[in-house]
Amino acid sequence: MATDGTPGPLAGDLSDQSPWYPVPYRVDRRTAETADTVTLTLSPAKGTPLHPFRPGQFNMLYVFGVGEAAISVSGDPALPEALVHTVRTAGKISGALTGAAPGSTVGVRGPYGSGWPLEEAVGRDVVLVAGGLGLPPLRPVLYELLRHRERYGRIEVIYGARTPKDLVYYRQIQEWRGRSDLRFQTTVDAAGRDWYGDVGLVTARVPDIRVEPARTVAFLCGPEVMMKFTAQALEARGVTDSAIYVSLERNMKCAVGLCGHCQLGPEFVCRDGPVFRYHDVRRFLSVREL
Template sequence: MDSLEQAAAGRPGEGLVPAPWRIAARREEIADGSVFTWSVRPEAGEVPIYRPGQFNMLYAFGVGEVPISISGDGAASGTLMHTLRAVGRVTRAMQNLKEGDAIGVRGPFGTAWPLETARGRDLILVAGGIGLAPLRPVMCHAMRNPEAFRRVFLLIGCRDPQSELFRDDVIAWSRRPHLQVEVTVDRGGPAWRGHVGVVTKRVQRADFDPSDAVAFLCGPEPMMRFAVLALQQRGVSDDRIFVSMERNMQCGIGTCGHCQWGRYLMCRDGPVLRYDEIADIFDVREL
């Protein structure tokens, strides 16, 4: 056993040495297979405790690592869920892995959605595309704990009806009276009967109480910029808005330098940050 492993002793997968895990189940989120969800299980020991909004580093043998948010847990079956979009070298290799294949996992890393701040209040979740993945554990929490928040507004924006994620979950969530789910698409198509247009419009119209609401945002940066403006215009204060920012996270422990965004190391200080703490840099280009 070496020093790095000793540093990780007690909690598998900490430090820079992954722990061996396995893909317990795999399902396609989008018909073309470009977005898929893994349920992963450690070879030994317990699933680490994670907080909604955190991420793991997933490793494919010989190919590399990617930071992927935790999109849920199957507490009963001892697994964690990760939803991946095959978009780069590593995630495309991961697209070809099958159930039962071995992977490496380090984590969890980063900051979490502040569920306590939202307790008893209206909670607005704004998700763009695969940005729904790190918000899914918040919805699972709201499903299991109906008293946790006053009302939950899940506002989902996606490209088209075919790219809608977690469709079964969305249907199940929609059936709960304290959960209000709205999906809007950029392009509808003839069979689409829902909203068309930017998700910002849903923020403008949702029936929440701006004076006692908390918002969690995750999606492309332009979407989040406009969602912040819409929330501000409704009167939600900056310290009640939280955004999850994507940067190039490689080490997860604040020592490789890649994920810097202004004064923040996003793997350590992020990905979830309170808007009033980032307002001065949120609009700076190429930072």
């Protein structure tokens, strides 16, 4: 439908003309990450691909006949021809996405939203903290940091999940952990004796990071309560709230700042975010039921 309510032309190559039309993409690959999480690799079914994305941006993925959901792009920004999204089954739409078979078609519109301000990380130490499915939106950041490793100081990554079985990108994490120019810590909330990593919250790992707080920028992604307490832990280390960025999640519907579903105070998360400077949104993270 066009914005005036009249039917629009068929989708396919109209992303430049209207933000409403999903462009058909083919599911090339479906990789099971955990029992309920998959990574989909998509390519344009026809026509030209969507615009390149910046780390931190999201697309609206449309399962025809089911509905549309906002999903962060989790692939490599240098490889825009392969659109990568990691999706966890949380409801009807995400369940349809995780069940999308190779060869099937989904609609894509985007990319939308602000990205992580990588330019602010140049010349500084960088801390990435991800909780649960917060790692996929941060993975493009890590690709960029490692591609231009010489531009940045120390890189510390802390990734927390519920159990070892809930860790996504498991093999890639082993590669990252093996690098000498990056410190990648994983921690889980609880584990059996077959787990040799850390157990505890990501906040518990913050006192251990090896950075110069005054020249550190931090990007946090995960459950909001996790980000709130992680930000507090970083501040206790001396990182200022203006150097901390968070990616917020709200119920995004239109993705272009019109419908108001994702409004957070004066901000629309889809348009003004999802990445915000913690200094600017911290007051909202303490408002009950907001």
